[in-house]
Amino acid sequence: MKSLFAAALLSPTVAFADGLTVDTPMVPLAPANAVAHAAFMSLTNPTEDAQQIVGVSAEGYMMAHIHMSDIKNDIATMSAVDMIEVAAGQTITLQHGGLHIMLMRPMEAKAEGDIVAITLEFADGSTQAIDAEVMRMTHGM
Amino acid sequence: MRRLIQILAFVLAGPAVAQVQGVELEEPVLMPAFAFSNELEENFTQDDLKDAWTLIMFGFLTCPDVCPFTLGNLEAAVAETGMRVRPDNVPQVVFISVDPERDAPWVSEYAKFFHPDFESFTGERAQINTLIEATDSFYRLMEPDADGYYEVQHTSSVSVIAPDGTLRAKLQPPFDPGLTAEFLARLQIAYRKEMTQ
Numbered sequence: 001m002k003s004l005f006a007a008a009l010l011s012p013t014v015a016f017a018d019g020l021t022v023d024t025p026m027v028p029l030a031p032a033n034a035v036a037h038a039a040f041m042s043l044t045n046p047t048e049d050a051q052q053i054v055g056v057s058a059e060g061y062m063m064a065h066i067h068m069s070d071i072k073n074d075i076a077t078m079s080a081v082d083m084i085e086v087a088a089g090q091t092i093t094l095q096h097g098g099l100h101i102m103l104m105r106p107m108e109a110k111a112e113g114d115i116v117a118i119t120l121e122f123a124d125g126s127t128q129a130i131d132a133e134v135m136r137m138t139h140g141m
Numbered sequence: 142m143r144r145l146i147q148i149l150a151f152v153l154a155g156p157a158v159a160q161v162q163g164v165e166l167e168e169p170v171l172m173p174a175f176a177f178s179n180e181l182e183e184n185f186t187q188d189d190l191k192d193a194w195t196l197i198m199f200g201f202l203t204c205p206d207v208c209p210f211t212l213g214n215l216e217a218a219v220a221e222t223g224m225r226v227r228p229d230n231v232p233q234v235v236f237i238s239v240d241p242e243r244d245a246p247w248v249s250e251y252a253k254f255f256h257p258d259f260e261s262f263t264g265e266r267a268q269i270n271t272l273i274e275a276t277d278s279f280y281r282l283m284e285p286d287a288d289g290y291y292e293v294q295h296t297s298s299v300s301v302i303a304p305d306g307t308l309r310a311k312l313q314p315p316f317d318p319g320l321t322a323e324f325l326a327r328l329q330i331a332y333r334k335e336m337t338q
Contacts, residue, residue, distance in 0.1 A: 031251050033250055076297040096207075137210070137213055
C-alpha cells in the first residue's frame with residue numbers, strides 16, 4: 001500500500017498544486033500609507049511528505065517575503081525566513097509575533113473586504129494560490 | 142549602553158509572567174527637552190507632557206506586525222482605561238518613528254488610523270536619540286539589503302509619562318487591554334497620593 005501511495009505521489013497525473021490546507025488567510029487592514037502589510041493564515045500539510053515553502057509573491061505588491069517577528073528582552077526584531085518546512089500532518093500558523101508574509105509596497109490602498117492573491121512557491125517548483133481577505137483586526141476581544 | 146538596556150530589560154522581564162502588563166520605575170525620571178514634528182507641522186515637545194498622562198511608543202512605519210498590533214492593543218487599552226479614570230486622566234498616545242528617512246512624508250497618518258486622537262511624529266536623529274535614552278529605550282537601523290530595504294529593531298515596551306513630565310512606568314506586550322488599564326489606573330492612584338503628600 002505504501003509503495004502504491006508513493007507511486008501515486010510520483011505520478012505526473014497527480015497534481016499537488018493545493019498541497020497545503022489553508023485556514024483563515026487574512027491581511028490586517030493597515031493605515032493608508034503603510035508601505036508594509038502582513039498576511040496571516042494557518043497552513044496544514046495533509047500529505048505524507050514534508051513540504052517546503054521557499055518563496056512567496058502577491059498580486060498588487062512590489063515584493064513579498066516570508067518574515068519572522070520576535071520580541072526578546074524588550075526588543076522587537078524582524079528577519080527574513082528562507083524556507084518554511086511543513087512536516088507531514090503538521091500545522092504552522094502565521095500569526096502576530098511570529099511568522100508572517102510581509103507584503104511590501106502595495107501598488108494601491110487596500111480596503112476592508114479586498115482580496116489579496118498570494119502565491120506560495122514550493123521547493124519542488126509547484127505553487128499554490130491563496131486568496132487572503134483584507135480585514136480590520138479586532139483587539140481586546 | 143545596549144547591553145545595559147538588555148540586562149535591565151531582562152531584570153524587568155524576569156518576574157513579568159503572563160499577568161504583568163507593566164513595570165513601575167523605582168525612581169521617576171524627568172524627561173529632557175525634545176522636539177518632534179510631522180508633515181502637518183504639528184509639534185510634540187516636552188511641554189505637551191504637562192498636565193496629561195502620555196504613552197509613548199517607538200516604532201517605524203515599514204513594520205507590518207509588531208507596531209500595528211501594539212497600537213491596536215493600545216487603542217483597546219486606552220478605551221478600557223477611560224472606564225476606570227476621569228476623562229482628563231485618559232492617556233494621550235504618541236507614536237515616535239525612529240525611521241524619519243522613510244516615514245517623514247506621512248508619519249502623521251499612522252497613529253490616527255488606530256484612533257483619531259492618537260498622534261505620530263518623527264524628528265532629527267539627535268532628538269530621537271535623546272528621547273530613546275531618556276526613556277531607557279533602544280532602536281537600531283539594520284544594514285540595507287541589495288534593494289536598499291532595511292529592518293529596524295526597536296523597544297517593544299511603551300513608556301508611561303506622568304503629568305509632571307516624569308517617566309513612571311513601562312507597559313509591556315502583549316498589552317492586554319483590561320490588565321493594562323488596571324495597571325494604569327493603579328499607577329495614577331499612587332501618583333496622586335504622592336502628589337498630595
